[in-house]
Amino acid sequence: MNDVRPIRAKSGTNHEGTSAHNRRVMIDALRINGALSRADLARATRLTKQTVSNIIEELERDGLVSSQEAVRKGRGQPSTPYRLVPEGAFAIGLQIDRHVTRAVAVDLVGSVLVRAEAGLPTGGPSTGATVILDLVAGVRSKLAGIVRQSEKRLVGLGVAMPGPFGIDGSGDDPWMMGAWQKFPLLETLTAGTGLDVGLQNDAAAAATAERMVGAAHGLDHAVCLFVGYGIGAGLILNGELYRGSNGNAGEIGMALLFAAGKSTPLEHRASLASLYQHLSADPADPVLHARIDDLASRRDPSIEAWIRTAAADLRWSIHLIETIFDPQTVILCGSAPEGLVNRLIAAIGPLLPSIAERRGRTLPRLQPGMADPWSVALGAAAGPISRAFDPHFAAILKDSR
Amino acid sequence: MNDVRPIRAKSGTNHEGTSAHNRRVMIDALRINGALSRADLARATRLTKQTVSNIIEELERDGLVSSQEAVRKGRGQPSTPYRLVPEGAFAIGLQIDRHVTRAVAVDLVGSVLVRAEAGLPTGGPSTGATVILDLVAGVRSKLAGIVRQSEKRLVGLGVAMPGPFGIDGSGDDPWMMGAWQKFPLLETLTAGTGLDVGLQNDAAAAATAERMVGAAHGLDHAVCLFVGYGIGAGLILNGELYRGSNGNAGEIGMALLFAAGKSTPLEHRASLASLYQHLSADPADPVLHARIDDLASRRDPSIEAWIRTAAADLRWSIHLIETIFDPQTVILCGSAPEGLVNRLIAAIGPLLPSIAERRGRTLPRLQPGMADPWSVALGAAAGPISRAFDPHFAAILKDSR
DNA sequence: TTATTAAGTCAAATGTCTTGACTTATTACT
DNA sequence: AGTAATAAGTCAAGACATTTGACTTAATAA
Missing domain, CATH: 3.30.420.40 (ATPase, nucleotide binding domain)
Structure with a gap:
């Protein structure tokens, strides 16, 4: 009886939204550029000096930023840089x-x-x-x-x-x-x-970690290819993590590779899980991480065969990511041992030709990211x-x- | 001498930004839902009745919306729906x-x-x-x-x-x-x-066309797989077209397929160009479009072989898109003749199992979009x-x- | 006939950014 | 040295869009 068709619309905004955004913009600017003066912030954010002063004052009261000692840099009153307070x-x-x-x-x-x-x-x-x-x-x-x-x-x-x-x-x-x-x-x-x-x-x-403190710091378009027990891609698009409609965007582990006439999920060929299987190792083994680090660094034959196929699959994945996302850079990271990630990066090169090969690049097409068991946490x-x-x-x- | 390190930061916002956004939200709501009253808009956008009234008044002055006749729907004053004015x-x-x-x-x-x-x-x-x-x-x-x-x-x-x-x-x-x-x-x-x-x-x-008037209307996460002379994907992510860092996001034509031991760009196997080659047809032939439409609809053997391989590649592409983007739906569209697109859709099914297979889906995993030579324009x-x-x-x- | 419900308006208040003049502090020039 | 130029930052008033709360209008339900 009631026409309960829900009306779908984006929310509007008001003063609070404005001010919340401007606060965030200040924090973001300090995070990306390091300490900045109020005048710097005003120029960078296109807000007025007065507005910036008000917001910085508020952020300082809230314990999120603090002033450093004034710096003289030419004519004019010295500027007082502000920095993020880690304990904020x-x-x-x-x-x-x-x-x-x-x-x-x-x-x-x-x-x-x-x-x-x-x-x-x-x-x-x-x-x-x-x-x-x-x-x-x-x-x-x-x-x-x-x-x-x-x-x-x-x-x-x-x-x-x-x-x-x-x-x-x-x-x-x-x-x-x-x-x-x-x-x-x-x-x-x-x-x-x-x-x-x-x-x-x-x-x-x-x-998210790479964006806050790693290779994607300050980038708006970056894809992190993550090699862990499984394999996945973390997508930084337009400066934000992209989640997809159900939070599953980037779950490329199930992407199908066609090789030798049959299709295999990428995850079954290039992931720690597949390496464990290749080595007949027990994933629960507490010293496995160190052992693999060692094997990889020594280029042990038992691991090199896996590295070759995994690197080929990753090389293809990177090409695909570049082709689909057109990112500024691709970052290879993982919970895999650092020695293994280094070997993989070495074995992946040279990259396949792609649209990412353009003149005037400032960032490498592929960069190593964190290879630290704690990076996911x-x-x-x-x-x-x-x-x-x-x-x-x-x-x-x-x-x- | 000068420290010309550029400071990178997002812009701040002010009243104008607020009001510009709210105007856009109104227009968007009317586009998605059809005519709505001021009260409806206020509820949907979470703005106050007064604000909505002001904005609607302004939009009406600007010739972008116009009122329709009041509708009685139960107790209370009848509401006056507003609609977008096409000539706006x-x-x-x-x-x-x-x-x-x-x-x-x-x-x-x-x-x-x-x-x-x-x-x-x-x-x-x-x-x-x-x-x-x-x-x-x-x-x-x-x-x-x-x-x-x-x-x-x-x-x-x-x-x-x-x-x-x-x-x-x-x-x-x-x-x-x-x-x-x-x-x-x-x-x-x-x-x-x-x-x-x-x-x-x-x-x-x-x-962009599908989003304004087609199958992606009102969707926030959709990927249009476009089969034309080449092949590409149009990405609607978070309700906006995603362009990537150089405007090349979605250019999957160069994605590499591995088949029969060698790698081939997708574009060389599933695109009108590849079909023309398969048929030894001249792309500039003015009646080619109609001829292919006819061949496809009649299921002519000369075209069925191509359809089978192209459909297999598209099936894989759709699986990949679902895996990478987690969209609400995938839309197959193109400047290809409608008969061909229909045959392709038929030949693509059944889709490969993927994370898109979830209970509670309201949209089909794959939908036909426009197959009209004018859709790109x-x-x-x-x-x-x-x-x-x-x-x-x-x-x-x-x-x- | 009256109460209730809902749409929409009015006028004042609120909150945030902007404006323009001013103060302060430093370097550059004569 | 002394003065002008330059830049950071503050002050107080103003502008602007949204909010608030009371009010008006118009319909249905009882």
């Missing part, structure tokens, strides 16, 4: 992987202050949830021990885990963490911590920081939903 | 293809009012430019004959041509329009028309309309550059 905000990052869970506490500029790691019990999510909540609580209290008032400045809890999300894991696919997919993780964590909780897949988290924490402080369209609009 | 704005769209040029005049709601077509002389861009400028001038004056004051409401000229852009065409690649790449087309058109000129590749234009014209009236981040910021 914190976030907790949580990585849930197949065999381990890691939690970190990160500050506004992306420094990791606390780390903690735990094995995940085999009992599945319901028992695992307790371990995770304890881990987070531990990190949180350690942070509180280091920084007074950290709790008040905690902007959220970011979670990273292997995707894809929202798929009815057929259960028999060992490459998916089926049980975790069904578990109401976000609700449990929200209830258990009282924090704002956000979720990303691990490649997206790695890209860092990226997970970078998520809430970015949501809270980076400029983006949604932040201007009146509360959606 | 116009844009010219120009498609430059290998063998023809098409120009159209389009109104605010995406109706094509004038069409014109011309062959391109073989003399290359410098002589071609004259033909093009004449074509545009002709369309423009025809439009002026139909609608008084159309010139005042012309928001720009959109150009669509095969990409990729900014590449030093090696010249010997018959798939690229090398000479046109080097020609200062935008400058020539700007000078010759006095209009704002924008450039897209043809797949992007097709996607329409999309080209839709570009300036969208830039002028659709809500997007950049429109809020203070003049960039």
Whole structure:
């Protein structure tokens, strides 16, 4: 009877949106350029000196920026640069992987202050949830021990885990963490911590980390090719992480390769999982990481064959990414051992000819990113920081939903 | 001596940005939902009734919206719906293809009012430019004959041509329009028309058209797989066309397929160009379009073999697109004859299993889009309309550059 | 006939940015 | 040295778009 056809529209905006955006723009400018004076900020953001002064004053009151000593640089009154205050905000990052869970506490500029790691019990999510909540609580209290008032400045809890999300894991696919997919993780964590909780897949988290403190810092178009237990791409498009309609954008592990007449998911050929299988290694082995690092650095024959095929697949993937996304650069990162990533990068070259080969490039087509087991957890924490402080369209609009 | 390190930052915003955004949001809401009352708009945009009233009044003064007769729908004062006025704005769209040029005049709601077509002389861009400028001038004056004051409401000229852009065409690649790449087309058109000129590749234009009046209408995440002389993907991400760092995003024609031991660009296997080659047909043949339409509809054996391989490649492409972008839907469109597109869609099914197979889908994974030789020109014209009236981040910021 | 509900208007208030004049501090020039 | 030029930053008033809350209008339900 009622015409309940929902009306779909974007939200409008108002003064608050304006001011929120301008605050974010200031923080972003300081993050990208380092310390800047009010006059610099005014020129860069095209706002007036007065507006910048007001906002900087407010940010300083809020403990997010602080002044450094004045610098003389020619004629005119010396300028007072302002910088981001690392202790201005914190976030907790949580990585849930197949065999381990890691939690970190990160500050506004992306420094990791606390780390903690735990094995995940085999009992599945319901028992695992307790371990995770304890881990987070531990990190949180350690942070509180280091920084007074950290709790008040905690902007959220970011979670990273292997995707894809929202798929009815057929259960028999060992490459998916089926049980975790069904578990109401976000609700449990929200209830258990009282924090704002956000979720990303691990490649997206790695890209978020690269954007805050790594090779994608300040870039608007970059793709992070993430080699971990699985393989994925974290997409920085127009300066923001792109999630797709269900948060699964970039999950290229399932992209199909046609080789030798049959199709194989990329993930089965170029990922740590496939390497473990190639080496008949136990993924749960605690010294496996170091062992592979060693094998790779020594160019052990047992690993070189895998590197060759994986590198060929990655070379193709990079070409595809360049062709589809037209990014400023591609970043190869991973939770793989650094020695392995280095070998892969060496083995990938030379890259295939692509539209990325243009004159006037300032960035290399392929760059190494972080190869650190903690980078995903860092990226997970970078998520809430970015949501809270980076400029983006949604932040201007009146509360959606 | 001077520290000329440029400071990079996003622009700030102010009242004008706020109000510009809110205007755009109104127009967008009316475009997506059809006529709406002020009260409806206020609820949908989360602005106050008063604000909506002010903006609608202004839009009505500007001739962009007009009221319809009041409707009674239950208790309370009847509401007065407002709708977009088609004659509120116009844009010219120009498609430059290998063998023809098409120009159209389009109104605010995406109706094509004038069409014109011309062959391109073989003399290359410098002589071609004259033909093009004449074509545009002709369309423009025809439009002026139909609608008084159309010139005042012309928001720009959109150009669509095969990409990729900014590449030093090696010249010997018959798939690229090398000479046109080097020609200062935008400058020539700007000078010759006095209009704002924008450039897209043809797949992007097709996607822009689908978003304004086609299958992607109102969608925030959709990919248009465009089969024309070449093949490309138009990317609608977060409700906007994604261009990449150099305007070449989606140019998947160069994506490499590995089959039978060697790598082939997708474009060489699934595109009209490849079909022409398969049929040993002359691309410049004026009745070719109709002949292929006929062959395809009759399922002529001469074309079925090509359809099978092309469909297999497209099936794989769709799987890849779903895997990488996680869109709400994939739209198959093209400047190919409708009969051919229909055969392709039929031959593509069933789709490969992918993360797009989720319960609760409301849209089909694959939908047919426009298969109309004029759709690219329409999309080209839709570009300036969208830039002028659709809500997007950049429109809020203070003049960039 | 009256109460209720909803659309839309009016006028004043609010919040944020802008404007233009002014102060302060330094270097460059004579 | 002394003065002019330059640039950073502040002050106070003004401009502008949205918000607020009361009010008017017009319909249906009881």
